[in-house]
Amino acid sequence: MAEAVEARLEANRRPRWTIGRDISVAAAVVVLIWLGLRVLRSETALDALGPFGGKLVQALIGIVLGVVGIWALFVVANSLVELLPARATSVLRPYLFVGPAIAVVSIFLVAPAIGTIIQSVTEVPEGEGPFYNFVQAFTDPALQLALRNNAIWLILAPAGALLIGLVFAALVDRVKRESLAKAFIFLPLCISGAGVAVIWRFIYEWRPPGQPQIGILNAIVTGFGGEPVPWLQEIPINTLALIVAFIWIQTGFAMVILSAAIKGVPIELMEAARIDGAGELQTFLRIVLPSIRGSVITVFTLSAIAVLKVFDIVYVTTNGNFETDVIANRMFNEMFRFRNFGFATALAVVLLLAVFPIIVINVRNLRRQGIGA
Amino acid sequence: MTAETAEGFPTKTGEATTVATTTAPQRGQSSGWLAKVLVLIIGVAWTIPTAGVFVSSFRAEVDVSSSGWWTVFAHPFDFTQYTLANYSRVLTAEDMFEAFVNSLIVTIPATVIPITLAAFAAYAFAWTRFRGRSFLFAVVVGLLVIPLQMSLVPLLRLYGNYDLTGTFVGVWLAHAGFGLPLAIYILYNYISQLPKDIFESAHIDVATPFTAFTRLVIPLSYPALAAFAIFQFLWVWNDLLVSLVFLGTNPDIAVLTVSLAQLVGSRGQAWHLLTAGAFVSMIIPLIVFLTLQRFFVRGILAGSVKG
Numbered sequence: 001m002a003e004a005v006e007a008r009l010e011a012n013r014r015p016r017w018t019i020g021r022d023i024s025v026a027a028a029v030v031v032l033i034w035l036g037l038r039v040l041r042s043e044t045a046l047d048a049l050g051p052f053g054g055k056l057v058q059a060l061i062g063i064v065l066g067v068v069g070i071w072a073l074f075v076v077a078n079s080l081v082e083l084l085p086a087r088a089t090s091v092l093r094p095y096l097f098v099g100p101a102i103a104v105v106s107i108f109l110v111a112p113a114i115g116t117i118i119q120s121v122t123e124v125p126e127g128e129g130p131f132y133n134f135v136q137a138f139t140d141p142a143l144q145l146a147l148r149n150n151a152i153w154l155i156l157a158p159a160g161a162l163l164i165g166l167v168f169a170a171l172v173d174r175v176k177r178e179s180l181a182k183a184f185i186f187l188p189l190c191i192s193g194a195g196v197a198v199i200w201r202f203i204y205e206w207r208p209p210g211q212p213q214i215g216i217l218n219a220i221v222t223g224f225g226g227e228p229v230p231w232l233q234e235i236p237i238n239t240l241a242l243i244v245a246f247i248w249i250q251t252g253f254a255m256v257i258l259s260a261a262i263k264g265v266p267i268e269l270m271e272a273a274r275i276d277g278a279g280e281l282q283t284f285l286r287i288v289l290p291s292i293r294g295s296v297i298t299v300f301t302l303s304a305i306a307v308l309k310v311f312d313i314v315y316v317t318t319n320g321n322f323e324t325d326v327i328a329n330r331m332f333n334e335m336f337r338f339r340n341f342g343f344a345t346a347l348a349v350v351l352l353l354a355v356f357p358i359i360v361i362n363v364r365n366l367r368r369q370g371i372g373a
Numbered sequence: 374m375t376a377e378t379a380e381g382f383p384t385k386t387g388e389a390t391t392v393a394t395t396t397a398p399q400r401g402q403s404s405g406w407l408a409k410v411l412v413l414i415i416g417v418a419w420t421i422p423t424a425g426v427f428v429s430s431f432r433a434e435v436d437v438s439s440s441g442w443w444t445v446f447a448h449p450f451d452f453t454q455y456t457l458a459n460y461s462r463v464l465t466a467e468d469m470f471e472a473f474v475n476s477l478i479v480t481i482p483a484t485v486i487p488i489t490l491a492a493f494a495a496y497a498f499a500w501t502r503f504r505g506r507s508f509l510f511a512v513v514v515g516l517l518v519i520p521l522q523m524s525l526v527p528l529l530r531l532y533g534n535y536d537l538t539g540t541f542v543g544v545w546l547a548h549a550g551f552g553l554p555l556a557i558y559i560l561y562n563y564i565s566q567l568p569k570d571i572f573e574s575a576h577i578d579v580a581t582p583f584t585a586f587t588r589l590v591i592p593l594s595y596p597a598l599a600a601f602a603i604f605q606f607l608w609v610w611n612d613l614l615v616s617l618v619f620l621g622t623n624p625d626i627a628v629l630t631v632s633l634a635q636l637v638g639s640r641g642q643a644w645h646l647l648t649a650g651a652f653v654s655m656i657i658p659l660i661v662f663l664t665l666q667r668f669f670v671r672g673i674l675a676g677s678v679k680g
Binding site for chain 1: 437471474477496503506520523541551554651659
């Protein structure tokens with residue numbers, strides 16, 4: 001038995017000749033990645049294949065490069081580390097595994113976040129104090145408007161999604177084909193913000209009175225004899241209209257979490273309440289709701305964070321016009337359209353500070369439930 | 374974390390689920406019809422927005438602009454009123470085919486790269502001992518709470534210096550960076566729970582931790598890998614902000630969401646095109662949703678903690 005193990009270990013030990021092989025494989029991979037990058041970045045390399053073929057070949061190169069490249073990186077690096085003496089290998093290998101992830105995270109999250117904080121206080125017009133950008137953020141009317149709108153979103157959107165999601169979760173428990181019904185509510189979650197924006201622009205489409213209304217909402221309004229409403233232009237109803245689109249997405253999320261939580265409430269507890277003479281509604285309010293309190297807080301906090309960062313719905317429907325701006329959209333425009341980087345970084349910091357307390361509530365709540373970190 | 378509460382993993386909650394379902398008719402008898410009606414109303418209300426876009430995308434330009442989409446239900450089986458012209462138009466003249474391919478070029482590596490990086494890192498965090506391990510892990514998990522807006526301005530400048538703006542490599546790496554904390558967190562939670570014995574026997578069968586990783590950890594972790602993969606795939610596919618900032622609006626490289634946003638800007642009233650374009654951008658997520666619903670829900674919930 002021991003001999004067999006020995007033999008296996010011996011067989012698994014790498015022979016010396018693989019060193020040359022590993023180094024040449026490593027070199028080949030590097031050259032191939034470099035070539036692939038050259039082709040991808042060159043404007044003309046694939047023109048001979050025609051627009052259609054060129055695009056597909058580019059896609060293939062890109063996908064193979066990204067997918068194979070990342071694996072090759074680890075395989076090659078591991079082979080090289082294994083060339084070292086056994087002790088060195090076992091000390092170094094964990095760093096080899098963790099290193100690339102840490103490097104990427106440092107370059108793309110840690111360093112930029114620090115940079116953003118520094119830039120928010122250093123990129124100010126000459127002669128202004130370090131908090132100039134922040135003072136602006138809270139005094140500039142356009143930015144105040146964005147902050148106010150985020151506050152309106154924060155009050156209405158998570159509550160709306162939570163309420164409808166809760167009602168649906170409580171009711172769907174009692175119908176046949178439960179999962180089918182849930183799928184319809186959940187489906188909007190897989191649509192992009194840009195897609196959702198198009199869908200709701202179509203709902204809110206406005207035509208002058210007298211013309212046929214092709215937006216369903218104005219068709220209903222005029223059907224009842226009303227004047228068509230320019231939902232996305234009329235202040236303040238347009239912000240509410242955007243919030244409704246967000247609720248349409250977020251309700252599915254709330255519903256799935258709350259539905260699972262409701263199913264976790266012990267049936268005996270509800271039976272006991274009913275025996276004591278409680279009605280359906282009372283049982284729900286007095287027994288079910290307190291039992292799922294943790295999940296309700298989870299849904300609310302996660303929705304609130306999503307609301308604070310809402311960008312694509314606003315960007316694609318109104319781009320913040322007609323007093324519908326929000327922080328994330330404002331930040332994008334300050335950065336991208338006006339090249340006003342000092343402002344943009346200050347707004348990012350404001351966003352972080354707004355999100356932070358909500359995350360603290362969320363983590364505390366999850367801890368109390370005994371889940372998570 | 375949320376995923377586990379919500380999905381009712383096969384523990385107590387799982388039992389409760391079956392109990393609850395079997396007794397449901399009893400507890401709901403009195404208000405059964407009301408529940409059904411309300412569920413139906415909410416379900417229909419939630420479907421109408423998508424249905425309107427879907428129907429309109431198959432209607433001729435004149436019809437879309439002169440009558441509401443619901444009028445087709447007067448003669449739903451009159452197939453002469455439907456057309457594929459809008460789709461061929463958006464795919465060719467409005468560059469959406471190219472955008473579709475670009476979305477694939479961006480999304481596949483932007484999913485595989487962070488998963489690979491995170492799987493190696495999660496394995497090392499869970500099963501090897503090295504200096505700085507707990508500190509680094511705490512930092513990575515802590516990064517979950519940072520909104521990605523905190524990275525945009527410095528990264529945009531960095532990319533400018535290295536000519537990475539408008540390149541696929543640049544956008545892959547950006548998505549990889551933004552997705553990594555969540556990926557490491559999800560995969561660590563799973564990989565660290567794998568039974569210890571498999572690694573002990575593995576030492577005899579396979580030579581190195583590397584092969585233990587590729588032959589044991591990866592195959593065994595596939596539920597967690599699938600959940601994250603689906604979340605990240607959809608997140609990247611549906612993302613507008615990162616693509617807009619790092620890739621841009623040039624049709625050669627623009628992804629579907631960007632292309633759709635452009636179409637709204639340039640042809641905001643051309644509803645026959647906008648509706649078809651919206652559906653082109655939704656088709657892959659819808660397929661993923663319909664075929665992998667179970668993993669899909671788990672992925673969305675697992676990813677909801679992303680900052």
